[in-house]
Amino acid sequence: MRITIAARYRPYSHHPGASCLLPKSCWVVQAYPTLLRLLKEGESSIEIPLPFTGPVREFTLQQDLEKGCVWVWGVANEGRFRLLLEVQEGKLHFDGKEFALSGPFREAPAIVERLSFGSHKAQDWDAVSQRTDPVEILPILFALSQWTPVVESERTAAFDLLERLDEPFFRAAFSGILCPRLVDGEHQGILPKETIPKGANSLALIALAGAKIRKNLLEQEETRIILHPPKHLSGRMAHAKLDGVGLLDFEWRQGRIRRAILHAHADALVSTEKTFRLRTAEHERGERTEGEFEVKNGSVYFLDRFEK
Numbered sequence: 001m002r003i004t005i006a007a008r009y010r011p012y013s014h015h016p017g018a019s020c021l022l023p024k025s026c027w028v029v030q031a032y033p034t035l036l037r038l039l040k041e042g043e044s045s046i047e048i049p050l051p052f053t054g055p056v057r058e059f060t061l062q063q064d065l066e067k068g069c070v071w072v073w074g075v076a077n078e079g080r081f082r083l084l085l086e087v088q089e090g091k092l093h094f095d096g097k098e099f100a101l102s103g104p105f106r107e108a109p110a111i112v113e114r115l116s117f118g119s120h121k122a123q124d125w126d127a128v129s130q131r132t133d134p135v136e137i138l139p140i141l142f143a144l145s146q147w148t149p150v151v152e153s154e155r156t157a158a159f160d161l162l163e164r165l166d167e168p169f170f171r172a173a174f175s176g177i178l179c180p181r182l183v184d185g186e187h188q189g190i191l192p193k194e195t196i197p198k199g200a201n202s203l204a205l206i207a208l209a210g211a212k213i214r215k216n217l218l219e220q221e222e223t224r225i226i227l228h229p230p231k232h233l234s235g236r237m238a239h240a241k242l243d244g245v246g247l248l249d250f251e252w253r254q255g256r257i258r259r260a261i262l263h264a265h266a267d268a269l270v271s272t273e274k275t276f277r278l279r280t281a282e283h284e285r286g287e288r289t290e291g292e293f294e295v296k297n298g299s300v301y302f303l304d305r306f307e308k
Contacts, residue, residue, distance in 0.1 A: 003249035009065035019176030023147035052076035145210020153204035231255035259304040264295040
């Protein structure tokens, strides 16, 4: 028995001028067929001309949250091109060149916690941003939060929308492919007019949103595990890191946990708020457990038949 998520987090756009965050950094990449522009709040932009002539067909900007990089490709008069932008040791590596960038930066996650609500639609962000469906957006936003530096920020009206993680938040607090912002450039009437304080940083929205998404599904209090499957959605979470315990995979349907697999990386006494069947092998009968059990480092535990 395995709980896996086949979807790969690689949102993309075919729109010239599309933008996305550059993983591991606080910089935004804005891509055109013959120009790349790097943007950061409070700093001058960096422009990188591209040696192509158009019209460019099949133009695409893709944010790769599996490898932690950005791809730009298309077909110009000179032929097909595919460009890789990646941050390493505080520098942008691109086309054999290095560009110094200011921080903060973030190391690549050792393991990306994965989330799915069952959507298999293409991650074409021009369409995704029109639908603003949390089922499509939340897993990608959660993945992005694990590649984005954590920064401090004074609160603004955009932060108040974090409580719901719904359409108003997606429309007002982001542009491009989940590029955070504190001012709604489309003037949609969602955010009030306000003076943005100097200590405000839109990048903080990413980390806070990721933490909120996770807390809505899973909490840990020392070695106590609390699962909160949403009643209106079905889905699964894989590689969830439990400090001092190990990794947890679990899935739910309409508010009920169906099964979970715990990969123990330490000896611990684990407790949950539910009663379930516990097994240490897939084909054994197992036994009912009243919410508390002991795990051993290197062992795998199968949990199912959770109480209603």
